[in-house]
Amino acid sequence: MMVKKILARLYIAIILVVLYAPILFIAIFSFTEAKSLGNWTGFSTSLYASLFSGQMQNSSGLISAVNNTMIIALIASVIATILGTVAAIGIFNLHGRKKQAIQFLNNIPMINPDIITGVSLFLLFVFLHFSQGYVTVILAHVTFCTPYVVLNVLPKLHQMNPNIYEAALDLGATPMQALRKVLVPVLRPGMVSGFILSFTMSLDDFAVTFFTRGTIGLETLSTFIYADARKGGLTPELRPLMTLIFLIILVLLLFFNVRQAKMHKENV
Amino acid sequence: MTEHIIDIKHLSKSFSGKEVLSDINLYVRRGEFITLLGPSGCGKTTMLRMIAGFLDPDEGEITLEGNPLVGVPPHERPLNTVFQRYALFPHLDVYDNIAFGLKLQKIPSDEIDKRVRKVLKLVSMSDYEDRDVDTLSGGQQQRIAIARAIVNKPKVLLLDEPLAALDLKMRKDMQIELKEMHKQLGITFIYVTHDQEEALTLSDTIVVMNEGRIQQIGTPKDIYNEPVNSFVADFIGESNILNATMICDHKVSFIGHDFECVDEGFGENVPVDVVIRPEDIYIRRSQSGTQFSGTVVSCTFKGVHYEMFVDTDEGFEMMIQDYNAFEPGEKVHMLIKPEDIQVMKKERIDNVIPATVGKEGTIHMLGENFECSTEGFSEGDKVLAHVSFDKVDLEDDDEAGKTSGNVSFILYKGDHYHLTILTESGEKVWVDTDDIWDKNDLVGINILPEDIRLEKAVENE
Numbered sequence: 001m002m003v004k005k006i007l008a009r010l011y012i013a014i015i016l017v018v019l020y021a022p023i024l025f026i027a028i029f030s031f032t033e034a035k036s037l038g039n040w041t042g043f044s045t046s047l048y049a050s051l052f053s054g055q056m057q058n059s060s061g062l063i064s065a066v067n068n069t070m071i072i073a074l075i076a077s078v079i080a081t082i083l084g085t086v087a088a089i090g091i092f093n094l095h096g097r098k099k100q101a102i103q104f105l106n107n108i109p110m111i112n113p114d115i116i117t118g119v120s121l122f123l124l125f126v127f128l129h130f131s132q133g134y135v136t137v138i139l140a141h142v143t144f145c146t147p148y149v150v151l152n153v154l155p156k157l158h159q160m161n162p163n164i165y166e167a168a169l170d171l172g173a174t175p176m177q178a179l180r181k182v183l184v185p186v187l188r189p190g191m192v193s194g195f196i197l198s199f200t201m202s203l204d205d206f207a208v209t210f211f212t213r214g215t216i217g218l219e220t221l222s223t224f225i226y227a228d229a230r231k232g233g234l235t236p237e238l239r240p241l242m243t244l245i246f247l248i249i250l251v252l253l254l255f256f257n258v259r260q261a262k263m264h265k266e267n268v
Numbered sequence: 269m270t271e272h273i274i275d276i277k278h279l280s281k282s283f284s285g286k287e288v289l290s291d292i293n294l295y296v297r298r299g300e301f302i303t304l305l306g307p308s309g310c311g312k313t314t315m316l317r318m319i320a321g322f323l324d325p326d327e328g329e330i331t332l333e334g335n336p337l338v339g340v341p342p343h344e345r346p347l348n349t350v351f352q353r354y355a356l357f358p359h360l361d362v363y364d365n366i367a368f369g370l371k372l373q374k375i376p377s378d379e380i381d382k383r384v385r386k387v388l389k390l391v392s393m394s395d396y397e398d399r400d401v402d403t404l405s406g407g408q409q410q411r412i413a414i415a416r417a418i419v420n421k422p423k424v425l426l427l428d429e430p431l432a433a434l435d436l437k438m439r440k441d442m443q444i445e446l447k448e449m450h451k452q453l454g455i456t457f458i459y460v461t462h463d464q465e466e467a468l469t470l471s472d473t474i475v476v477m478n479e480g481r482i483q484q485i486g487t488p489k490d491i492y493n494e495p496v497n498s499f500v501a502d503f504i505g506e507s508n509i510l511n512a513t514m515i516c517d518h519k520v521s522f523i524g525h526d527f528e529c530v531d532e533g534f535g536e537n538v539p540v541d542v543v544i545r546p547e548d549i550y551i552r553r554s555q556s557g558t559q560f561s562g563t564v565v566s567c568t569f570k571g572v573h574y575e576m577f578v579d580t581d582e583g584f585e586m587m588i589q590d591y592n593a594f595e596p597g598e599k600v601h602m603l604i605k606p607e608d609i610q611v612m613k614k615e616r617i618d619n620v621i622p623a624t625v626g627k628e629g630t631i632h633m634l635g636e637n638f639e640c641s642t643e644g645f646s647e648g649d650k651v652l653a654h655v656s657f658d659k660v661d662l663e664d665d666d667e668a669g670k671t672s673g674n675v676s677f678i679l680y681k682g683d684h685y686h687l688t689i690l691t692e693s694g695e696k697v698w699v700d701t702d703d704i705w706d707k708n709d710l711v712g713i714n715i716l717p718e719d720i721r722l723e724k725a726v727e728n729e
Contacts (some may be wrong), residue, residue, distance in 0.1 A: 161353055163351040165347070165353070166320075168357040169321075169342040170320060170342055170343070171368050171372065172372045173372055175343075178343075181368075182357055
């Protein structure tokens, strides 16, 4: 009995260590000045200081890569959320075979390896003589984010009372008013989770971005790090940056979980 | 009371080739409580949705106070709907749900306030305005749904099975409240339900529907006491429906006996159906003054009365309700008063199936070739094939029949079942049988050659 319990605990502990050790490793070594990862040269916050002051080699490249990443992620996930919600409403109102077929088509881009999405979009843009840059990266991100929004909004539609849209019309709302005042508020939780998912997907995408950014020198965080690593060794300031991104995500996650638990409690 | 508020003329609707409403004509008087009653799939909800504007008719017109409604989008119709599962807005509280329509009309907020409070009082939910709608019980949600509709002062209130999701006790209470509300508000109510008891309790007028057609329109009393056909008789309340022969005016014969009745004008020796309500059969232990006798088969206590099944000496089963219990096995004697016998014209006396004469000795009908004597006809002739109800054979195995179909309606007629079969070809065949079948059973259909009688079809095309 006792042995079983200890083994079970140990198992969990090992899994957690394997999962979090790399992040912990980066976080610890963000507090030392050493150029190469793994050398501890004493506690220091100078990497954080140089990250924020911009006093580092290659600093403009890193800062603009972070900015590009954020802007692309924001625009792509806003567009994907709108498109995905509209698509979900459309799919919800289909019936039978058509519905199954469209849902199947929606699932393919999610299963499709990023590298294939990237290369095929690259070929498409070349074929259409689209000059590649910001716009093509955003378009590409929208294509792989939209299915996730659809997937998050559809269950909300299924949970929704099918008559509430009609009820709004019945009470004198025009179709647009009904959409704005009833449908969107009811679907909002699904739209928000679809948006967050899109945002994170866009944030850490490498393969698709790499193939669609063209040759104008557009760098996002992932392509910047890739190029940086090939040049020989990562810029040390990436360590505090990674640590901070991890912390921001952690805080956001905690915030949403606490809020959800609270809402659940209120309903019960 | 006699002014029409809604007129419906020649209304038809099909969904993917299947007709759900055919040529509906109906008017609704201002201020009345009218109920569309029928089994599921009879077209009642479709009709309500067309009045509300959620569906367009294929043909026909709907007018409100003389103005055409077809083509007017739902948000411009001065009507409001109470939906079956409430359809309250989950992101709004009780107050904002009710105020939704008024805010869209840009009514000043102090008037909105006044009106919302007034309807909340009307539905006895005064202290609930800040509550989240998810925290309310089913009955409370339904009250809010009603309040949300009537606060807009609609010309007509449409109610789509509003009480169907409530438990029995709550349903009964709400029925009384709805009736009370209707009286207070003076708004015309169009109510849809499949619950005949609810319809009888609430309505000024009942419209009984089946398979997309209106069967009967009348007051609850008319519908109950004088059903026009066996469907209405069977659907409304309990009844004994029997084959009978109208011997002459005021005299009808059934279950092997002649009875006096009050009906006239059917002709002489005409096959008819009769309906006798189980509470209208008098049951005695002594024979004096009774008309026929039988043996009690079963006796069940139903709260106020006992419900008994009695086999008559002639072999007919009758349902009888009485305040006294008679034990199974007991010999009893029965009496039916003339005014309690409702005589109805038979909708049909045999199957009349359109057919085409094929190669020698065959005809084509119900999508298959049947053998029969085609003497006097030549190939290609359009004919009508007559087949008696009891000459249609049903098979358990649908493969064993020439064609197959589904049992769509079952009527017990005292000593046999009268089934309506919807065939593969989309036609209907009626069958008399002693065997027990269930609704929706898939059956094979056979007809022997000697049981088909051909008649020349009247040319009209």
